[in-house]
Amino acid sequence: MEELINKLKLEIIDALNLDGMTPEEIEDEAPLFGEGLGLDSIDALELIVLMEKNYGIKLANPADGKKIFSSVKTMAEYIAANRSK
Amino acid sequence: MKIAITGAGAVSAIGLDKAETLASLLAERSGVGPVRYLGTSHPEFPVGEVPLSNEEMKERLSLAGDKPYTRTVLMGAMALREALSEAGLAPGDLADVPLISGTTVGGMDRSELYYKDFISPDTDAHTEYIKTHDCGATTVLTGEICGSFAFSTTLSTACSSAANAIILGANLLRTGRVEKVAVGGSECLSDFHLSGFNTLMILDRERCRPFDSRRAGLNLGEGAGYLILETEESALRRGAKPLAYLSGFGNACDAFHQTASSPDGEGAFRAMSKALSMGGLKPSDIDYINAHGTGTPNNDASETAAMKRVFGDSLPPVSSTKSLTGHTTSATGGLESVICLLALQNGFLPAEVGWENPDPDCIVPVTKVRKGVVLDNILCNSFGFGGNDSSLLFTREGSDIACPASDGAIYVKAVSKITPETGDPDFRQFVSPIEARRMGKLMKRALATSKTVLAEVGVAEPDAIVTGTKYGSVEYTEALLFSLKGLSDQPLKPTFFMQSTHNTVGSLIGIQTKSHGYNATYSHGDESFDGALLDAELQLRLGEIDNALVGVFDETTPVFSAMLAKAGIDSPEIALSVFLDRNPEGALCRLEDLKDYLKTI
Numbered sequence: 001m002e003e004l005i006n007k008l009k010l011e012i013i014d015a016l017n018l019d020g021m022t023p024e025e026i027e028d029e030a031p032l033f034g035e036g037l038g039l040d041s042i043d044a045l046e047l048i049v050l051m052e053k054n055y056g057i058k059l060a061n062p063a064d065g066k067k068i069f070s071s072v073k074t075m076a077e078y079i080a081a082n083r084s085k
Numbered sequence: 086m087k088i089a090i091t092g093a094g095a096v097s098a099i100g101l102d103k104a105e106t107l108a109s110l111l112a113e114r115s116g117v118g119p120v121r122y123l124g125t126s127h128p129e130f131p132v133g134e135v136p137l138s139n140e141e142m143k144e145r146l147s148l149a150g151d152k153p154y155t156r157t158v159l160m161g162a163m164a165l166r167e168a169l170s171e172a173g174l175a176p177g178d179l180a181d182v183p184l185i186s187g188t189t190v191g192g193m194d195r196s197e198l199y200y201k202d203f204i205s206p207d208t209d210a211h212t213e214y215i216k217t218h219d220c221g222a223t224t225v226l227t228g229e230i231c232g233s234f235a236f237s238t239t240l241s242t243a244c245s246s247a248a249n250a251i252i253l254g255a256n257l258l259r260t261g262r263v264e265k266v267a268v269g270g271s272e273c274l275s276d277f278h279l280s281g282f283n284t285l286m287i288l289d290r291e292r293c294r295p296f297d298s299r300r301a302g303l304n305l306g307e308g309a310g311y312l313i314l315e316t317e318e319s320a321l322r323r324g325a326k327p328l329a330y331l332s333g334f335g336n337a338c339d340a341f342h343q344t345a346s347s348p349d350g351e352g353a354f355r356a357m358s359k360a361l362s363m364g365g366l367k368p369s370d371i372d373y374i375n376a377h378g379t380g381t382p383n384n385d386a387s388e389t390a391a392m393k394r395v396f397g398d399s400l401p402p403v404s405s406t407k408s409l410t411g412h413t414t415s416a417t418g419g420l421e422s423v424i425c426l427l428a429l430q431n432g433f434l435p436a437e438v439g440w441e442n443p444d445p446d447c448i449v450p451v452t453k454v455r456k457g458v459v460l461d462n463i464l465c466n467s468f469g470f471g472g473n474d475s476s477l478l479f480t481r482e483g484s485d486i487a488c489p490a491s492d493g494a495i496y497v498k499a500v501s502k503i504t505p506e507t508g509d510p511d512f513r514q515f516v517s518p519i520e521a522r523r524m525g526k527l528m529k530r531a532l533a534t535s536k537t538v539l540a541e542v543g544v545a546e547p548d549a550i551v552t553g554t555k556y557g558s559v560e561y562t563e564a565l566l567f568s569l570k571g572l573s574d575q576p577l578k579p580t581f582f583m584q585s586t587h588n589t590v591g592s593l594i595g596i597q598t599k600s601h602g603y604n605a606t607y608s609h610g611d612e613s614f615d616g617a618l619l620d621a622e623l624q625l626r627l628g629e630i631d632n633a634l635v636g637v638f639d640e641t642t643p644v645f646s647a648m649l650a651k652a653g654i655d656s657p658e659i660a661l662s663v664f665l666d667r668n669p670e671g672a673l674c675r676l677e678d679l680k681d682y683l684k685t686i
Contacts, residue, residue: 017522017580038519041345045286053576062286077328 005076012072015050016043028073036071044069051075056084087317087483088255089327091265092174094167095423096160097308097410098133102167103143106523112434113454115409117292117304124198125276130288132274133306133411135160146230153213154226155192156307159225160400161271162417168267169231172313176232184237184264185254186311187246187270189415191608192217194275200566215652219555220587221610227271235263238616241415241557241587241608243469244377245336246270247310248418248477249605252334254314256623259488264319269311269419278414279305280569281582285344293380293412295405295437296389298444303379306411308367310419312426317483329429331477332462332484333366335359338550338595338604339472344583345383350391352474353377355601357395357464358599360476364484368396370462373434375421377466378405378450380414386446388466401500404451408437418475425463425479432458468590470583471592473604490626495665496672497679500686501537503530503660516597524593525560525579527640530660531590532597535634538662539598547664548630549603551621553613553637555657561585561647590638603630613637614661621665622676624672632666634685 005083009023016039030036033044044065051057057079059065068078093103098116107295111115116132137145142159146166165184167174174182196203196218199211206349218223224239240249247270254268282288284470289302310330314402337359339352346353361368377388384526392400405423407413413420428435432562434455443449461481503509512521512529515536518609521529531552539547556562561584569579588606603624607616614637621633641649649656661683665676674682 014153019518019521021518040342042343042523042579042583045284049284049576049578 001076001080002079005072008072008076011050011054012047015046026072029071031071032069051079055079057082086259086486086488088258088331089315089317089320089483090312090329090331090426090487091315091320091325091327092168092172092313093328093423093426094164095308095310095420096164097136097413097420098135098306099409101137101163103423103427106423107431109409109422110427111433111454111602113436115292115438117411121656123274123276125279127279127283129290130279131292131304133304134274135307148230153195153217155217155223156194156273157188157192157223158226158269160273160307161186162230164269164271165227165231165267165311168311168313173323176311178230179234181235181263182235182265182267183257184224184228184267185250186227186237187240187250187415187418188220188223188272189241189243190275190277191220191223193277193299194273197275197277197566198571200570204644206647209651212651215648216654219610220245220608220610221621224609237610238604238607239609242473242589242606242652243416243471243586243588244414245467245469245473245475246415246418248467248475249336251312251331251418251477252336253620255331255449256627258314258316259486260490260623260626265310265313265315267313269309270416271309272307272413272415274305274307275567277565280577281565281585284577284579284582287381289380292439293377293408294439294604295376295380295408296385296444296447296450297440297542298442298684300380300382300385302381303407304411306413306421308410308416310416310423312422327483329426330480330483332480332486333360333364333478333654334476335363336475336603336605338592339474340595340599340601340603341472343471343589343592343596346387346472348387348390350387350394351601352472353388353391353466353468354394354475354621356474357466359393360464360478363486364478364480366462366512369399371401372399373428373463374403375425375435375465376403377468378407380407384468389447392403393446400448402434402451403448404435404437406435408439421465422477422479425465429460429463429479430479432456432460434458469588470586471588472595473588473592489628493667494669495622495625495667495675495676496669497663497676497682498666498672499538499664500673501534501543501662503534505658523584525558525584527558527560528590531594531636531638534660534662535594535636538634538664542664546598546600547602547632547634549595549621549624549633550591550600550615551605551633551635553607553617554587554590555608555610555613555639558584558589559588559640559642563642563645568602573668594634625665625667632664634662634664636662
């Protein structure tokens with residue numbers, strides 16, 4: 001899981017173009033949206049694109065993203081349980 | 086002054102002219118269905134297509150020859166011709182009539198079809214369509230089909246483009262610049278739009294259901310709608326019969342987010358309030374609201390919040406006719422204005438189809454056409470990405486709009502520009518890295534010049550933000566086209582689509598400076614900046630605003646420059662902001678001397 005979390009952090013930095021940010025700066029359990037990193041609805045859509053491209057996971061309802069993307073850890077857990085590639 | 090409407094024309098999935106549109110509205114007939122004409126990788130989404138091929142449209146317009154006509158031009162010409170004809174204006178009568186039009190992606194329907202040829206150095210196939218790519222060319226070509234207009238310009242504020250074109254036209258009348266003006270907008274379906282909206286996950290796979298608790302997004306549509314606005318005096322002199330009147334309007338910026346409306350609908354609230362106060366009406370005077378009502382969870386809840394703020398517990402009947410036509414994006418302000426006009430003239434409330442489940446956060450729309458009602462005053466809402474929100478007030482009887490126009494001087498107080506010669510500043514002083522994550526260089530440059538100018542004059546929140554751009558964010562538009570055409574490994578990202586909208590820069594400045602005032606974007610070829618300056622000047626003269634931040638922003642890429650070069654077009658690359666007001670103190674020059682002044686810096 002730790003390996004996936006670290007890989008995911010790099011992918012998030014790349015997909016969201018978080019220029020100059022390092023994986024160490026993103027805490028595993030810190031909220032991605034609102035407080036924490038301060039991401040928004042478009043970032044959530046970008047993460048949906050990321051999950052589909054890199055892990056073959058298709059999310060039909062953007063509202064489902066809310067729970068999945070609450071932190072990098074929850075996102076990694078969801079990917080581990082649902083990935084098709 | 087009373088602003089009469091002496092002609093109107095409409096084309097959409099529910100009718101090729103006003104008579105067909107009226108019949109469909111009265112019969113509650115939706116034009117939304119499976120895709121038929123558009124080449125798309127997303128046939129799973131129902132759309133509201135105009136039931137004609139491009140060739141059939143050309144036949145209806147009796148167009149011969151091989152001019153590069155895009156679908157947006159053809160639909161626009163059909164609606165504009167109908168409006169002119171009703172107003173009794175022949176093609177030769179337009180020497181003193183400007184054409185003000187709205188469109189979002191201009192000639193994208195051809196660009197996406199021929200894009201691989203456009204960017205290939207090995208072929209000249211379809212090169213003639215490269216010059217129809219920009220929004221301004223769409224307006225010019227549409228105008229040429231219908232006659233010789235005095236001049237034209239183009240608004241591109243996403244889904245409020247046509248509504249804002251109507252507002253500029255009204256201000257041209259109010260300042261006495263002209264007595265008649267053709268206003269509206271046109272937009273055809275494109276795979277660019279369908280795929281782009283799909284990345285935002287706001288397309289419904291079923292027919293859209295605005296304000297329903299189970300609504301799941303919008304259906305894209307296409308169409309055009311134009312009005313002839315005319316001073317009542319001119320109409321009476323010509324013996325042209327006023328069909329109804331434009332008696333108020335409001336444009337405000339939600340200044341919240343580039344693709345989401347604020348929970349309290351601040352921009353919509355301000356736009357509706359302004360329209361009412363200009364028309365001298367109370368909320369209780371409104372008999373019907375044609376809502377923006379796209380069917381997305383966000384829009385409908387936000388618009389409801391705004392309507393409740395304006396109208397309290399006594400909401401007039403509301404419906405969204407997008408359930409019939411689909412969301413015709415930039416054309417909605419024109420098309421739905423014509424629908425409002427038909428409702429006023431024929432005394433009926435247009436209904437929604439498909440609404441079933443009440444949502445505690447939404448209004449309950451009209452779901453059955455109500456005939457035989459007397460409607461005096463109607464509000465028509467059009468909201469665009471970036472929070473470019475506009476509301477128009479149509480009335481059966483004319484009502485005086487104040488026109489305190491002044492001829493006094495307008496001054497340029499500060500200028501800032503970035504060009505290839507000046508080079509880029511360190512953007513970190515203007516925008517944080519986290520904020521910059523979705524900003525290409527065009528947006529960063531625009532924020533840099535805008536914030537520099539505002540700091541210089543010591544104004545945090547300008548009364549108006551008006552921008553011009555010929556091609557918008559080329560970087561993101563190109564990335565979207567590359568993904569769409571399979572020319573890159575990148576998936577089609579929502580950021581590409583969101584930033585490809587031409588008003589993305591103007592609305593970003595609004596969001597960053599928290600400016601809820603007037604906000605509009607012009608895209609009219611090399612005259613985009615002129616359009617923006619004209620708009621600001623009219624409003625300053627009318628006393629609608631005390632100051633304006635005006636700019637022009639264009640960028641290029643190697644691929645884009647090479648594409649334009651094939652058609653003999655230079656690629657613009659500039660970020661320029663100017664601050665205008667009416668106070669001579671500390672002025673750099675007068676507005677009329679701006680072009681000369683810019684040559685000296």
